[in-house]
Every structure is written in structure tokens, then in C-alpha cells.
Amino acid sequence: MAAAQGRFSDGADGMNSAETDSVPPAFRQAVDALQSASLRPEMEIDPTKAPRKLAPYAYALEAAVVENDNDLADGRLVLLHDPAGHDAWQGTFRLVTLVRAELEPEMAADPLLPEVCWSWLTGALQGRGLSYGEASGTVTRAGSHYFGGLSERKPATQIEIRASWTPREGLGGVPDAGAHLAAWCDLLCQIAGLPPVGPPDAGVVSLPQRRGPRTH
Template sequence: MTTNQNAPEEFQRAVKSISSVAFREELTVRVIDSPSGVAPYSYALAADVLIAEHEHESQHGTGRFILLYDPEEPESWGGAFRVVAYAQAPLEADIGLDPFLANVAWSWLVDALATRKAKYFNPSGTATRILSTGFGELEDAGDGAQIELRASWSPASSEMGDQADAWGELLCMLAGLPPTAEAVSLTARRRERG
């Protein structure tokens, strides 16, 4: 994390906005060291989706959210801020075979940003399906699958709480949790409009 007293006011406001987010209760979020050398200022979060199962918690997904800030506004960013996000969740092997899974994962990111009214531009990313089979000592693990989404986008304002909240919602959706009430009501309104 490269936040300090000498950071520009705009970056400090953005970090404060992220720090004020009340993430879903299934999401355990913590501040982590951000990568160095990518931007003059950065702030990073890591999160795990933990769901209570039979009196213990089980991890159902993990992710990272990195806010980059460069007051020189790199041309490829189109502004001073850039968000880099990662979300990963295990899947049942048959779901991992779905040819539309990558498209669905990307659409969930777009929907999560829209639901949180997080304005952005210049999005890019990849959605990856990983299929695995255990051998040797891992043979008992059997077949498995994962979905990974790596994305970046340029926020349209320094209000970053909605950006981080959308990432948290995406992570929970990839882990198989239903969308929150805000997302459900937005989907219902879209259906009503036809």
C-alpha cells in the first residue's frame, strides 16, 4: 500500500471512500500491500468468500482489488485512476464445461458495476475457465473446475466506494451466492420495462 500523508488529496479521498464500504457479511476483506512500480500511488484489498457449512467456514472464492493513481494520467487509462480486479471461485466440474461461462462471468462484472452505479470507461479483461484432474496423491480430489476473472477499468470519478462494492458483489456471485437485494430489484425493474 503506497498511501501516505503526502499523497494527493484526490487519492486520499478515493481511499477513504473504499474504506467506508460495508461489504456483504459473507466477504472477509482486508488491506494488503499493493504492487510496486505500477503507479505512483496505489491501494489494495484482498477478500475471501466464507460461507458457514456445518459449524465451520469454507472458502468459496477469493479476489483482489487494486486502485492505481497516477496524477500524470496515462493515455491508456484516460484519467488518473485505474482499477485492477481479480476474482476466482471453484466450480462443479460440469459447470466448468459450459461454453458460455466466460461470457456470463464478464456480464456479472458489468451488472455489478451498473447495480452500484459505478461509472467507468476503457474496460478490459479476461475470463478463464480452468478444468483440473488430480493424479497421484491428488487423485482423491477428482475432477474440478474454477472460474477466474481478471479485469481493469478506469473509474469516471474519484468516488471509489461503489467500484470496490461492485467488485465484492462480483466475487460473491462467482462463488454462487445470490445477488443482494439492490441487484435483484434492478433486475426486476429491467424485466418490467421489457
């Protein structure tokens, strides 16, 4: 992946429409905001192939949090747009995400872990003053124990957040997609165990964990 900080690699533009000239101006503006966002230096981000069946227009990104050449967390963010609106979204835009990271094994037993991880998502959005609605999702934790030729590996616990939310639209019917991307990167960095770059949000609960590199 190419280092982010507002810079995206040259390659597939991440859209699901081959006819880019027909893209609605509101969607194009939202995509431009994603591509010009200023992000933390630990983020590596690239456009990726967007889904074709979720909405008439879609743009997708994949990202990883990298520190000292270690991949600490990764995820995928998809911006959907339906100019006709969508009843379930209560709007014309929708953001869909998958975020994954590995925790220390003892964290799996914490009964508050799912609630805390969900608070990281909502807290990231609230921490940047973003207005959103219709948020929904799941938090899944799974433990792995290794045997045979892999028995030297330590047990691992993976946390996975799948979520979607409707970004409230501003002037011209365009949401602040760049700010939502920055909030999503805040979530990735928090689940990776990195300290916040600004004052932590008072409504977000932290867990005292430190993860090593992800194993694949």
C-alpha cells in the same frame, strides 16, 4: 482476514508510498472511501501490499467470500492513481482486479461461461449505477483432475477473471471508490454462487451452479 462490513484490520495500510504525508488529497479521499465502505457480511477483507510499478500511488485489498467457514471465492483489488493522467486509462484513477473461484466440473463445458462471467463484472458495476470506461480483461477456465495420493478428490474447475477499468471521477476529481468496491464484492459473491442481496440486474445472466469450498 478480518470481517469487513466497512471494517479493516489494523496493520499495513495497503499503500505503496512510505511517505503518506505526500499522498495527493484525491487519492487519500478515494482510499478513505474504500476503508469506510459497507460490505456484505460474507466478505472478509484486508489491506495487502500494493504494487510499486503500475502507478505513482496504489492501494491494494485482498478479499474472500466465506460461508460456514468455507472459502468460496477470493480476489484482489488494486486502486491506482496517477495525478498526471494516463492515456490508456483516459483518467487519473484505475481499478485492477483478479477474482478466482471453483465451479462444478460440468460447468467447464458451457460455451457461454466466459461471456457470462464477464457480464457479472459489468453487471455488478451497472447494477450500482456506476459510470466507468476503458474496461478490459480476460476470463480463464481450467480443469483439474487428481491422481495418486490425491485421487479421492473430485475433478475441479477454476474460473479466473482478470480485469481493469477506469472509474469516472466525480466532484474534486475523486471517483466513488467505495461504491466500486461494493460492486466488486457483488461480483465476488456472484461468482461464489451466493444469491444477490437486492433485485438481480436484468442484464446479468446467471448460471445454475453451486460450488463447494475452494481447494488449495
